Amino acid sequence: MPLTRAQVRHVAQLARIGLEAGDEEFYADQLSGILEHIDRLQEVPTDDIAPTAQVVEVTNPLREDVPRPGLTQEEALANAPAPVNGFFRVPSIQEEA
Amino acid sequence: MSWNVVIGMEIHVQPRTRTKMFCGCAVGQLGDPPNSNVCEICLGMPGVLPVINKAAVEACLKTALALKCEIPIHTKFDRKNYMYPDLPKGYQISQYDLPMSVNGFLEVGGRKVRIRRVHLEEDTGKLIHAGDKLNKAWESFVDLNRAGVPLMEIVSEPDIRGADEARDYAQELRTLLRTIGASEAEMEKGQLRCEPNISIRRYDSDDLGVKTELKNINSFRALHRAIEFEIKRQIQVVESGGTVVQETRGWSESEQRTFSQRSKEFAEDYRYFPEPDLPPLQLDRAWIEDLRRELPELPGSRRARLVAQYGLPVADAALIAADRDLADLFEAAAKTSGDNKRTANWVIGEVAPSGRLPSPIHLAEIVTLVGTGKITRDQGREVLAESMRDGASPAEIVATRGLSQVSDPAAVRATVEAVLADNPKAVSDYRAGRVRVIDFLAAQIIKRAPQVDRALANELLKELLR
Numbered sequence: 114m115p116l117t118r119a120q121v122r123h124v125a126q127l128a129r130i131g132l133e134a135g136d137e138e139f140y141a142d143q144l145s146g147i148l149e150h151i152d153r154l155q156e157v158p159t160d161d162i163a164p165t166a167q168v169v170e171v172t173n174p175l176r177e178d179v180p181r182p183g184l185t186q187e188e189a190l191a192n193a194p195a196p197v198n199g200f201f202r203v204p205s206i207q208e209e210a
Numbered sequence: 211m212s213w214n215v216v217i218g219m220e221i222h223v224q225p226r227t228r229t230k231m232f233c234g235c236a237v238g239q240l241g242d243p244p245n246s247n248v249c250e251i252c253l254g255m256p257g258v259l260p261v262i263n264k265a266a267v268e269a270c271l272k273t274a275l276a277l278k279c280e281i282p283i284h285t286k287f288d289r290k291n292y293m294y295p296d297l298p299k300g301y302q303i304s305q306y307d308l309p310m311s312v313n314g315f316l317e318v319g320g321r322k323v324r325i326r327r328v329h330l331e332e333d334t335g336k337l338i339h340a341g342d343k344l345n346k347a348w349e350s351f352v353d354l355n356r357a358g359v360p361l362m363e364i365v366s367e368p369d370i371r372g373a374d375e376a377r378d379y380a381q382e383l384r385t386l387l388r389t390i391g392a393s394e395a396e397m398e399k400g401q402l403r404c405e406p407n408i409s410i411r412r413y414d415s416d417d418l419g420v421k422t423e424l425k426n427i428n429s430f431r432a433l434h435r436a437i438e439f440e441i442k443r444q445i446q447v448v449e450s451g452g453t454v455v456q457e458t459r460g461w462s463e464s465e466q467r468t469f470s471q472r473s474k475e476f477a478e479d480y481r482y483f484p485e486p487d488l489p490p491l492q493l494d495r496a497w498i499e500d501l502r503r504e505l506p507e508l509p510g511s512r513r514a515r516l517v518a519q520y521g522l523p524v525a526d527a528a529l530i531a532a533d534r535d536l537a538d539l540f541e542a543a544a545k546t547s548g549d550n551k552r553t554a555n556w557v558i559g560e561v562a563p564s565g566r567l568p569s570p571i572h573l574a575e576i577v578t579l580v581g582t583g584k585i586t587r588d589q590g591r592e593v594l595a596e597s598m599r600d601g602a603s604p605a606e607i608v609a610t611r612g613l614s615q616v617s618d619p620a621a622v623r624a625t626v627e628a629v630l631a632d633n634p635k636a637v638s639d640y641r642a643g644r645v646r647v648i649d650f651l652a653a654q655i656i657k658r659a660p661q662v663d664r665a666l667a668n669e670l671l672k673e674l675l676r
Contacts, residue, residue: 127479165418167286171489178227179267181234183249189354190245199244200338200351205297
């Protein structure tokens with residue numbers, strides 16, 4: 114089933130991607146093609162195969178709970194556009210209604 | 211109309227670790243300078259790889275075992291995607307469909323509250339909203355010290371029936387976590403955060419009502435009050451013909467009410483998918499069994515044993531079993547002193563509030579010294595304080611300070627008589643029916659002769675006033 118333009122706009126909004134005129138149709142076509150391909154893969158019988166979340170054959174690489182030095186505050190904020198008193202600064206975020 | 215209340219709890223607990231969930235940054239403390247416990251990984255810089263903290267996994271597995279959960283062989287981490295400045299990666303690493311454990315329970319006041327799952331994830335950073343409060347805040351400050359700190363999320367089934375039980379559940383869970391050493395679970399430090407979801411339904415119906423979720427709760431008292439408020443609010447909404455809206459509500463401590471909070475993303479659309487940077491975990495059965503063997507006696511069974519084995523009242527046993535150090539102290543001291551009831555009284559009344567721990571042998575000695583009338587109760591308190599301060603043995607302290615109790619009836623009677631002679635007005639007041647004056651006279655006796663045997667003095671006081 115092809116994607117609707119509304120679905121494309123929703124996905125773009127979630128990914129914070131700006132769309133220009135004509136982009137919605139363009140991406141609806143492309144993404145629909147990808148989904149069709151996935152639908153074809155769904156036809157492969159996989160009942161006897163364990164679900165795979167990872168293809169890298171490494172198991173249980175756990176880290177000992179030992180602190181190591183990270184970045185200084187100055188280093189951490191080095192690329193921030195407008196830090197204040199050791200904080201990153203971002204545009205207004207208000208949650209309370 | 212009568213309503214039943216249905217509550218499920220989501221509790222986030224910071225496991226006891228030195229470092230963050232996926233990087234070697236120290237977990238730090240409240241009050242650290244902002245952005246001082248951070249690195250490339252928890253700042254979400256490109257090209258970095260998370261690595262799982264073994265101690266966090268162990269704490270989570272121990273918690274799961276103590277809650278009688280099933281632990282599957284395979285578990286994995288997933289990305290929960292959302293855009294918000296408290297997590298610079300644009301996603302939180304959490305667990306979605308293969309959590310570390312499922313299907314447990316916690317017994318609360320004789321009822322089982324089922325546990326749906328216990329899983330691991332990472333905490334987010336802290337936002338401070340700045341600007342004019344009346345108008346819209348115009349900017350926010352971000353501190354990422356908390357970003358990446360390990361969290362266990364403990365999710366209950368909706369088995370809780372009211373504000374009292376919700377509070378008891380949270381407290382029982384805290385006791386359990388502290389007993390097994392999985393977390394300090396200090397609520398005021400944000401190490402234990404409760405998010406109850408609450409709905410009401412007609413008493414004669416099985417249909418679940420619409421639920422609301424409460425946040426910003428920072429004490430057991432606030433938990434209780436917030437739930438009570440929310441239940442009343444929902445009943446009022448429904449009985450006045452309205453409908454409850456599914457939403458997240460904050461608790462305002464200053465106003466003692468809940469208020470609607472707008473959600474982070476328009477519709478919750480987290481697009482979970484397996485974390486490609488973390489291979490799935492295979493939980494080795496031998497490891498699980500080792501952890502199970504390391505678990506100490508759990509608070510519930512210890513409480514029952516303190517009642518059965520030492521004959522303690524249930525309330526006393528609950529107070530003592532709630533703290534593993536106190537319970538260990540009590541058992542060791544009671545065995546030495548041979549006086550369970552008095553030892554329990556000293557542990558609850560004197561040791562617990564002091565926040566320090568005496569040696570069990572010293573405590574037993576004091577219990578015996580006071581119990582046999584060698585020293586007064588007040589002297590016993592002083593000896594305990596001194597013994598906890600510098601570790602000196604009570605016998606030594608009593609000897610060097612020359613403490614003793616005056617129990618000779620003739621001497622005690624002389625003291626009481628002297629006090630009565632000095633306070634003729636109090637005596638006549640008492641005889642005129644103002645019997646509370648006796649407390650004043652008893653205090654005068656202690657002032658005159660601190661070492662007097664109080665029980666004997668009180669007895670004589672009543673006798674001489676008659």
